[in-house]
Each structure stands twice: as C-alpha cells, then as structure tokens.
Amino acid sequence: MSVMALSQIRIPLLMGNSLNAWSEALTGFSIWGFPLGLVILAAIPLVFIALYALTYGVYGERKISAFMQDRLGPMEVGKWGILQTLADILKLLQKEDIVPAAADKFLFVVGPGILFVGSFLAFAVLPFSSAFIGANLNVGLFYAIGIVSIEVVGILAAGWGSNNKWSLYGAVRSVAQIVSYEIPAGIALLCGAMMAGTLDMQQITMLQSGHLGFAHFNLFQSPIAWLPFLIYFIASLAEVNRAPFDIPEAESELVAGYFTEYSGMKFAVIFLAEYGSMFMVSAVLSIVFLGGWNSPLPDLGPVSLNAMTSGPVWGVFWIISKGFFFIFVQMWLRWTLPRLRVDQLMYLCWKVLTPFAFIGFVLTAIWEIYVP
Amino acid sequence: MFELPSGAEIQSVIAGIKASVGYFIPEIYLSVLFMVLIIVDLIVKGKKNTLLPVITITGLAGSFFFIYQQHAMTAGEMFFGMYVLDEFALFFKYFFVLSGILAALISMDDEYLNRESSGMGEYYSLVVAMVIGMIMMAAATDLLMIFLSMELVGLTAYVLTGYLKRDPRSSEAALKYLIYGAVSTGLMIYGFSLIYGITGETNIFRISEELRLHSSDPLVMMIATLFILAGFGYKIGAVPFHFWTPDVYEGSPTPITAYLSIASKAAGFAVLMRFFLTALPHGGAAYDNIISNNWVLLLIILSISSMIYGNVVALWQQNVKRMLAYSSIAHAGYLLLGVIMMDELGTQATLFYLLSYLLMNIGAFYVVILISNKTGSENLDDYRGLGKKMPLAGAALTVFLISLVGLPPTVGFIGKLMIFTAMLAKGSIYIWLALIGVLTSVISLYYYMLIPLNMYLRESLEPHKESLNVGLLSRIIMAIFMILTLYFGLFFTPLSDFAKYSSALFGNTVY
Amino acid sequence: MDQTLSSFGNVFAFLALGIVFVAGGYLTARMLRPSRPNPAKNSTYECGEEAVGSAWVKFNIRFYVVALIFIIFDVEVVFLYPWATVFKSLGVFALVEVLVFAGILILGLVYAWVKGDLDWVRPEPKVPQMPVMPDRKAEGGRA
Amino acid sequence: MLSLIVFLPILAGLVILAVPSSQKQIIRIVSLLAAVLQMVLAVMIWRGYDPSLPGITASAAGIPQGSFQFIERLPWITLDLGGFGPLNIEYFLGVDGISITMVILTALISAIGVLSSWTIQKQVKGYFILYNLLATAMMGCFVALDFFLFYVFWELMLLPMYFLIGIWGGPNREYAAIKFFLYTLFGSVFMLLVMIGLYFSVLDPVTHNHTFSLVAMASQSNYIKDAILGPDNVMWRYIAFIVLFIGFAIKVPMFPFHTWLPDAHVEAPTPISVILAGVLLKLGTYGMMRINFPLFPEVFQASMYVIGVFGAINIIYGAFCALAQQDLKKMVAYSSISHMGYVLLGLAAANSEGMVGALYQMFNHGTITAMLFLLVGVIYDRAHTRQIDKFGGLASYMPVYAALVTVAWFASLGLPGLSGFISEALVFVGAFSSVTTRPIAIVSVLGIVFGAAYLLWSLQRMFLGKRKPDAAYDLEAGPDGHEHIHFHDWKGKLDLDARELTMLVPLTVIIIFLGIYPMPVLGMLTTSINKLVEVLSPVVMTALN
C-alpha cells in the first residue's frame, strides 16, 4: 500500500496542474496509518521558514543593511561571509541557555514556543502555489488574521515570564501595538475580501489570475484598493514589530524588549518566529492585493508571457518573490525611517490609519456595488 | 453544509427584512435618539446637566407617538421569528419608555450623580440604550434575540451601576452586578443550548411545537429549564438568584437603583412570561412529577422563597435603599404569583402589578433621593424627625410605602388584589400560595413602617436644623406621584383595562 | 471524510509539527549546550545594575484602555467578514445595512477620540536650561 | 346623605390642609363643626329611619338592595376579567338596624373625641387631618354594603390610627403603634382572600355577574354551588369563616388576640383611646354581625359554642387582668376586653335577646367606655400619672369629677338604672335561654363579680380615704381655710372645667337615660336583629338547602 501511495504521489508532484493537486495528494498519503503526507505537508513551510530566515533573513538582512549604510557587513566566515549563518546556527545551538532566577520558568519556556507556533500556523493557509496549500480553509484569510493573534500571548508570556523590566515594558508595548494595528489591518484586509467576495485564499488568488497579468490584481482593479493596500502594509510593519514601529524591542531603549533575557535555542525560536511573521504578512499582502502566486507578466499580443510564467512551480516562484520583495521593503524602511515614539505610534494607528481604513471600507463597498 | 442561498431566496429574505422594518420604527427611533445623545454630548461643551436630560425626556416622550401608531398594526412575527409585535410587547414599550423618562427625571434631581466629574453624557444615552434593550427583551421571540437584548440591558446596567466612579460602593456594586450577571447569563446560555439541542430550534414558537410533537428527556428539560431560570431569575431578582440585589441596589446611584428595581425587573418578567407561556408546554397540575418539564413548580418555589426571604431579611436593614432592595426581592415573588397562574387573568394581574410597582417604587426612590440630597444619608436613623422638616416628602413617602405594603386606597393594594383574584379564580388549589402571599405582606408592613416610624414618631438627632425644603419642581413631581398612587388606588379601571388589553400574547400555548 | 474537518486536520498537523519542532529544538540544544549556571549569570539583566524589585508591577492604565477599545472594534470587524463574502449578491440593501453598522462603529471611534481615550501621554520635551548659579562663589569658597 | 356623613370629616380635613398650621384654633373649630354637623346628620338619619324594615339580606322580592335604607348605589369600578366576566365594584352604602346604631354611636363619639382633642398641642394640623381621616374611615365601614368598599374603609383606618398613637402617644408609643398595626393588618389580610373567594362564589341575582355586594352575599341562594366558597365546598367555607372570624376577633379584641389593646390604650392620647374603645372595637363585632355570621350561617351554627366560650374567657380573663392593674387606664382597657366578651356571648346565643343585648351592649360600651377614658384623661391631665395608688381621697376635693366617675364606674359594672345593666341583662337572658350557651353563661356571671370588684376597689382607693403619702398632688390650705389639693403642673381648674363637662355630661345623660328608657335604641334595632337571627337559624338554612 505504501509503495502504491508513493507511486501515486510522484505523478501529481511533477505533472499535476489542478488546484491543490500536490497538497491533496500529500494529505491522502499515509504509511501504516500514520499520516506521513500531512507531516510532510506541514514540514515544507517549516523548512521554508528555516531556510529563508537563515539565508535571506540573517545573511540577507545584514548584507542589505550594510549596502544601505555603505559598509560591508559580515565578511569573516567564508567568502563574503557566506557561511556566517552556519556559524550563527552553531553558536545558538551550543550557547548556554540561561533562565533567570527570578523568572517564571514555565512562561519563560513556553513563550517562544507559542510565538513560533502562532506564526507557523498562519503558514497553513498560505497558498504557495496553485497546487499547494497547507490547509485549504474556506475561511483562510480570516483564519490567518486570527491565528496571528496567538503571537500576542507568546509575547506576553515571554515578557512577563522574564520578570525583567525591559522585557515587560517591551511585551506590553508590543501587545498594545499589535492589537491596535490589528484594527486597521483587519479592516484593510476586509476590503480585499470584499473585492474577492470570498475568504478562501486560493479563491482570492485565482480571482486575480488572467492574461493581463498584474492588471487583474486587486490593487489595479479599483483605485480605492491602494488605500487598504497601504494601510495594511503600514499596519503589518507594526504587527511584526519592524521599524519604524520597533519600539517594543528598541535596542537602545529597552535592550531588545521582550526577549532581553533569552539566549541560545529559545532566542533562535523567537528569531524564527519573527522572520516567519515577516514573510507571512508579506505573503498575505501579496495574495490579497497582488495576486499571490499569479504571474504579474501580461500577455503581450502573441507573446503570451503570462501563460509561459504560470503554473504550479512558477507560482511558488512568484509568491516567494513577492514576499521577499516586501521583506526587502521592510528592511529598506528600517534604515530609512526613524523610530516612532509611543504616542506617535498610537496616534498613527487610531487617528490616522483606523479612520482611513473605515473610509476605505466604505468606499470599497460603494465601489463594489456600483462599479461592477 | 455552508451553502449560500439562491438569488430568489435572498430576494425574499431582503423583502422580509424590509417589511419587518416598518414594524420596528420605535426601536429605530430610540436608537437614533441614543446616538443623538452621544453626539450632543460630544459636540456641546460646558454644562450639560439640563440639556441632556431634557433631550432624553422629550426624545423618549416622542417615541410614544410611534408606539401609539403600532396599535393599528396586526400582531405578528417580524425578522423571521426573531421579534414579535403584539399587545404584550406594546405594553412593555410604553412601560419602559415611561420608566426611562422617570429615571431621567429623577436623575436630574440627584446631586450625587450630577457631581460626577466625567459628565452625564453617557449616562443618559445609556439609559436610552437600556430602554431599547428592554423593549427588545419584551418582544424577542428567538433565544438569540432574547440573549442579545438581555445582554444589551445587562451591559448598560453594569456601567450605569458603576457610574459613580470614585464611590467605592458604586464600583463594588458594579463588580458584583457584573459577576452575578455574567454567571447567570452564562448558565442561561447553557440552558438555551440544551433547548436547542433538544428541539433543533431557537425560535420559541417552533420550540413549543417541537416539544409538543416529540417527547423529550424530562431530566434534560428540567436542567435546561433550571439553567434558563437562572438567567431570568437573576434579572427579576428572585431567590435564589438574588445575591446581587442588596449590594447593587445600595451601591448604585439611587436613580439607577430605582430604574433597575422597576424596569430591569419588568423586562425580566416580560421575557420570562413570554418564554414560559409560549415556548414551554405545561402538562397538568403542578404536582405531577418533579423530574418532568414542570416549570410551574420551579416558579412556585422561586416565588415562595422570594416572598419569604425578601420580606424577612428586610426586617433588619438599616439602610433604606438596602431595605427597598430586599423588598424588591419580595415583590418579585408576588409578581411571580401572577405568572404561575398561566392564564390571561394572571398575566393581566402581573402587568397591572408592574404598573403599580412602577408608580410607587419610582416615587419611593425619588423621595429617598431628595432626602439624601438634603441629609446626605440613606440611613434609617437619619430619617428621624424628617416628617416635620420635610412634610410633603414625608407624606409622599408614607403613601408610597403604604402602597408597597398593599393597603388601600393605594394602587399597590389593587395590584395585590388583582394577583390574589387571579389566584382564587383558579379555585382552591393555590390558596395556600395566596396565604403565604398575604402573610408575608403583613411582615412587610413592619419594615416599611419603620421609615414613617423614624420620620414621624422619633425626634431628630439634631433638633435644631431648620426645615429642609426641596425645590418647587421636585415637590410638584413628588405630589404628582403621590396623587397618582392614590388616584389609581381608587379608580384603577383604565390601568386594569390596559393590562387586560396587553395580556394578549402572540402565539402563546398556555392559555 | 468531511471536507471542512479534513482541512482543519491539516491545520492540526501544522500545530503538531510546530510543537514538535520547538520541543525538538529545545531538546537538541539541551544536549549540545553547556549548563554552568551561577548566581550572577542567573540574575535579571538590567544593563549591569543590580535589579531592584520584581518587574511584576502595575502598568500604565492606557494599555488596558487600548485593550478595551481593541476588543470592541476587533469583535465588530469580525461581523463584517461574513458579510464581505456575500454582500455583492445582496446588493444595495446590504450596503445600507452595513453602512449603518459601520456608522455606529465609527461613532464609537469618534466617541473614544473626543473623550481623549486615544491620546497617549506625550512626553514633555525637556528644554535644557542653563543653570543659574548665583552662589557659585559661596560654593566654590566652601569647596 | 350617607355619603355626606361619611365624607364630611375628610372634607373638613381638606379644609384644614389649607389652613396654615399656626392657626390652631381655626383647625379645631373646623373639626368640631364637621363633627357637630355629622352628628346632626346622624340624628336626621335616625329620624328618617324606618325601624320596621329589617335589612340584613335582600328581601324576598328580589330587590337587590333589600330593605336597606338611605341606599346610595353607584357603579364604581368595572374591570374586565376575561373569562370571569366583569369585576363589578360598587359604591354601595345603606343602613339597617345594626348599622344605624353604630352610625349614631360613631357620630357621637367622634364629636366628643374632637372636644377631647382640644388639649392636643403638638402638631395640631396633622393631628386633625388624621383624626378626620379616621372618622371618615370608621363611618364608612359602618355604612358600606359592598365588601370591597368595606375593606377599603377598614384598611384606611389603620394608618391614621397608627400615626395618632405613634406621634401623639405616650412614652412607649412606637411599640404600641406598630403592634396595633401589625395585629389588625394580620387579621385583615385574610379578609382580603376571603373577599376574593366570596366574589367568585356569589352571583348577583339580578345581573348574574359576580359581585362584592354584601347584601347579595348574605343570601345563601346566590352562591354558586361548586365555587370555592360555595355550599358544596364545606372545608373552605369553614376555613374562610375561621380566618374572617380571627380578623374581626383581633379587632374586638378576643382573648388570644387581645394583647395589642392594653398597649394601644395606655400609649394613646385620651381622645384616641376614646375613639378606639368607643368605636373601633365595635367594628370587630359589627363585622361579625354584618359579614362573618350571615355569610356563613351554617358554620356559625357549628361554632356557636366556641364563640361563646371565647366570650366567657374574655369576660373573666379581662376582669381578672383589670383586677391586677395598677394603671388606671390599663384597668379600663382590660375592662373593655371584659365587656366585649359580653357582646361575644350575646352573639353566641344566637337568639333575639342575646343578639339585641349584644348590639345594645356595643352601643352602651361605646358610650360608657368613652366616658371612662375621658375621666381617666381628666385625672391624667392634672396629675401626669394614672397609678391608682398615687391617689386617695379625691372625692372631697373634686366632687363633680368624683360624681361622674361614680356614674361611669357603676354603669360599667352594670348597675340597674344605668344603660350597661340593660344590655348585660339582655345578653344573659339570651345566653341562658339558648341551650348551647347556658353553661357558659353560668360561668360568665363570675365576670360581673370580678367587674364589681375591680371597679369598686379602684373607686375606693382613689376617691375615698385620705391623701396617700406618695400621692401625685400636695395638700395646701386655700384662702377660705379649706384644704385644697394642688397638682404640680396644673394651672387650670381643679375640678372639671366647662369643656370637660361638655363632653362628659351628655354621655352621662345618655347613660342614665338609656338605662331607664332604652327603647329609642332598642326599637331601632330589633327588627334587623330578628331578621339576622332568622337568617342564622338552622331552620331557615335547611329550608334553603
């Protein structure tokens, strides 16, 4: 049976073009009752996070930062410092894991786990390709918004559990920031959902495919879509504590905020979670407004660029590219904009983004009704 | 499982909603009033202590016009069985709007409340919100709607209770109200879920049909009924769901105490009557089988324990508000007697009693407010000698208390008379219940009379104080309450006819 | 197999794998890393200072206020999501309804705004002032 | 006419309300005017009353109001009770022989009470408003023929009484007032239930609606057989009778329910004691005669013996207690209990003599006890004490007072030639001639002996002999060489002054006159009493059944 299943799985992996062909094949695949396919299905995003975080995340960010600041970045380990990430891994793995005596041990240990699991669970609904999605939920977008909130619990657990003033300040600030920005973010994504008329991530993506490439993307479907797009992008920066909204972990003020006390593997987990979230929000932004795994290239007359660059494997490429692009923008902003003060942060959220999100919501609703 | 309805279905749904909106105008009007109040509060700067109540009172009074128009509409379901418009609901619309007006009126005179630094904007809008919630409670015919409207009332009531933010008693009252409220509502929802499980319906008409057509596990039904009673019983403040009453009534701002003791209780009764008289069929006499769907027996137990407990514990209260709180528990018991009768007469009696209770209890609390404005106390000992210093207030309070005891020639007597008439109309089976009713009202005489006793029979502790005069407007209001209490005690036909007219419950299965 | 359930089964697999990954990471690290705790190392980090008291102290009430406002708005937004998926087929009627809904919601926002619940305490800029020291001589004399 | 007599005091009360409270004299005069006018009206009613018409029940001809006189009957409240038809509450007044006696008594005692209230100095306005309210309620009770109306008046009495005792009473007034209130309310709430039960059991013979009319209720043929208090429902009829009886017995007051009375009397100011003893106690027995017995005649038949026993207990127990009292007012209060026992005994006899005696005793007790309390009030005003042993030898210093006291005391113990004798004699004649009550009557005679004992003893201790060493007054030599007594704080006339005489002399005259020639009263009531006896007799009942 297992051999049969293996043989069955090979074909769609290479050939399958139908929707979710890969993930459905994986879902049905089990060995001796153990749903190995499911594990593999889940492992793929996990591996992706790990790889991307270590390469693009650690090495890439350092290098990009360096370029922007006109310096070299890591150069010591290997050619151009290319093995720097490996060194980092080894360091984190064997570094002593200190648990402060005053900490709440349980929360201290559990916090990073929650943080990571929350971030990772969101990947379940990200369609990496027309053929691959972790879990094809009909409420995918909603689920993605909801599940990310679990991170708040992890942050609070980590900050509180550390029993360190910096950590607690950082955690509370971070929570306040995340929950506040969830309002404009939620409303902005709602606009996208209204344009699509569904919450299914695959459906949302599919509705944006077409021969004209980027012209089918939600962002270009209505002039109003730019408003929620920008709002969500700004809010998502705050949600993942990226600059200029990085006061929760502001090194110079709070000494890394809620993970001040963390070291070794626990730090690595937090770190993975952060980078996972970064990709997650970028991917959601891409899916809702920029067509997800759809190729942005239009068919130019006889040159059917779009058809050529479409397909399950191309889809993987496109969505990761789009995600990485936004991560790049995030890194870019980090070195461009100064950090906001707490009151500015709240001002921006409640008095700028939220009202504008509402305006965008109302306009989108009217647009969608009256301009078909 | 989650299929979207077809286009035609959607159109019919929309048409249904549009048709229902026409029957929903008073509620919409009040919601608009609620928002107008908030906006006025936000826009207008400076002293708003008269502007807001005036808007509230005139606005609420304006809703009478829309409610009156509903008389011409035929009784029926709206919003797909969520909501109903019948005489019973109309009665409570009048009732709650009136009580909202009165609450706003007496709030104007409460000096404690007006001293609240954060302003009164939310206060009046919350009062209006509570009116809306209670109106919807009285008309809700779906478990979901019942739950939502009860929560609307509850949530606003929590805030109103704790409105005096700096007063520890007020905050404590709010906390207790909230905790008991949340727990009992939680239990009620659990009961609802069981009912839903048994019948597969949340509409009370269809629940009743299902229960009649199919047999249900009596034990589960009993548990469900008990849980639901926890929610309703909490709202009406009946034993054993009364624990919040004394503290909340004592701690709240007095107008809110009055408002809760009357309107919130009445809303509880409205929903209790609608639910029990419509949804749950009742088989036979009250004594059949304890583990069956015998909610009447439950109500009887509730009623008896409320009457006895409320009246007995009130005996040794020193705080007037607290005493009135315990007495309100007792009154819940009397009101339940009318519900237990399960017939038109019983319903009529309950409604009449509610009307009379509105009049006399608001009056009593109003005088308590005026007195505490002057003396700064609600303590029984501080009422000494007030009869001489505040003659009209003393006389009015005495009349209200006499009415609360149920002595002629006051409206409270007629209320009791109607209740007992309804009971004896059933023949001899409920006589013992009526006996408990009258005996406990004798007990109630003792503690009610403690107030006039202190006011008239005892000398003031500070004999040199001059007479404490209240404003002319307050005196007029007080006198109106007093005269109405007496007038309706002698000529109660209009009230009673109104109650009779209103006892028509749409789709009830019991009578 | 029920479609919905199976989808959430996948989510469950993600959850399980996530936990296993974290736990596995911890275990691996524990096997590899040294463990040599000492009191100084285990003390709470406060930039080198001795930690004073516990960090579990009271917090600025504004954080709670933000939480309260968030709860209300977030929950209301939840209602809009199901609506968003169907409103096109419902037409103008649904639009009007949701505008009423959003209007009330916006009124709530305005309310919180006007009441000042959205204001954060602004840090007062500390303008450095030249110290006026008339007694400099006296001090100097004492020194 | 009856409306006027009922509502005249309350009109006076409204007038008083408008008078500023500093004008005490005007307030008193308004009240007095109302009371005098009420008395005039009572006399007019008495003159216009036809003693040949019996009243009590509807007459055989089926006239709904029967042979009552001065009928005023208006629909008051009509309630739609759905399946039970309309609830008709009527404004229904009328008098028969029983009530007219009481109407006259009430008018008389009310007027005397106003005179006696002249000494009230504290919060005069409030006092007279309440007093007038009380007067209306009492009068209303005696003329109401609709049970509901009766009940309203009945309960209306409680509150003014409570305040009159509570505010203007003695040192222990709070306790006495609330005790009075609770006791009487306890009795009357049952009445409420019985009233409702009766409503559902009785049909008006003319309109065939349920009715509260006492006249309709008094005819057993109007009852619905299987209704809650219908003839078939024997158990509930017994229970209803008993609770009604208890309600009235508390007012009488009958033995186990009597404890409120001494407290109330001792604490109440003199005029209120007068009203309480003179009128209020009669309401209990009046209620029995008007409502309790005729509505449940077969139960009455069964319980005659018990009622008689309670009457005897009242007589003897009251006398015993009176014997033990040091406080003069308390003694008089217990003597009231004893004397009301005669009324109960007469009622228990259930024959014409007994019943006539009972009703006549009610009237006489009203006048005599009123006088007793007034006399106690006179001495209390002067001495500020009522302890019997604080006095002695008063007769030689206050001869007029002593004379009136003697008359009253002797009337109370039933000396021939005074009105008390005739009624007590009639009661005993009735009780002896009834087989049921004969043994009780024999025992009850003891009561007369004890009565004579406490009255004569107190008379002797207070008025005869010499001043006691710790008396409440001093002896001092007057300008004419005679010795006078001097009360410490008393500035007024030593012996009775004009106002006191105005109150006391008419009562004395009435007592003596009715002792010699009782017919003006007896003639008025005998027809009704005969009818009542007929209604209550087993023969009639079996005929009906």
Place this chain on the structure above:
Amino acid sequence: MEILTTIGINHYLTISAFLLGFGLFAVMTRKNALVVLMGVELILNAANINFLAFSKFNGGMQGVMFSLFVIVIAAAEAAIALAIIINIFKIFKSVDVSSIDTMKE
C-alpha cells in the same frame, strides 16, 4: 484520522459539561475577580460547544449563529468587566472579590 470522524455528539457534550463544571468551580471557589470572569468565559464556551455540536448534528445554522453572537457578547462583556475591575483596583487596590465588601450584610 478515522477517530475524528467517529466522534459522536456525546463527546462534544461531555467536553462541554466538563467546561461548564470547571467554569462553575472557578466562579464559586475563586476570589480573584479576573479568575471568576475566566470561569464565566468557560461557561460561555461550554455553551458554544453545545451549540456548534448540536448545529452539526441537528443541521441548521442557528447554533452557529448563536455561538458567533455569544463570542461577540462575551468580548463586550469582558471589555466592560475589565473597565470595572480596573476601576475597582484603583479604589480598593485589590481585585479580590471577598475583600471588596464595604456594604454590610
């Protein structure tokens, strides 16, 4: 995966009953106002599970709708509860329900 599909209504009801029990236990025994409120949330969620289970097994969407509204109301209630508790803490410096008892019995 087979076990997931064979779960019957009783499984749900049992869990919900347990939740109800825990909630009631927390409400009755705990003194911290916040913990009491958490107990209330447990009760509400017990009801939610019931609603969803019944909705699944009876068919019909009312249960789902109901639980959605319960969640929403629970959030609103939590918001108000927090506000009140914060105020209580400001005044009493404690959120211990048993110590907040200024009004005599």
